[in-house]
Amino acid sequence: MSDSRPEIASELATEQQKQKAMKRLDNIAWALDSVVPLPGGFRLGLDGLIGLVPVVGDGITALLSSYVIGEGVRNGAPKSVILKMLANLLVDTVIGAIPFFGDVFDVVNRSNYKNVNLLRGYLDKPVEVKRASRLWVAMVVVGVISIIVASLWAFFSILTWLVGLF
16 A cells, blocks of 8 residues: 655645745736836836837836746646737737837736736636636637638628729
């Protein structure tokens, strides 16, 4: 009969490591998304402040935010969860790069909190979060394909109309 104490100790160590990682990620998300209090109950993070620097600011904050995604990979999050985290970061980076509007968006979007909570949800309920993330990825793929098909249809409709003029 084998002794399961080493397995239990290993599971406890892994659980403690995950708790430390989540605490670290909570601190990073707080710093990037809400470290500076603003009037009216709003908060501004380093993401919004660094993002004020034209051209390179949003790139720098994207690199800082990618640490959260790296922790997701290290903690075994599935591809669908990582893709959703990457989409959150991409939206934050692309819209954040738009002058003025992007700076306001950075105050309200809080993509780092979203990604940390997505990872926390996966670690707490892996089956449910994996299923929801797969559904989200499938919906995005269907949406992108629909946009491509609609664009092609519009293009060929306009082309047919133009050819009919001659």
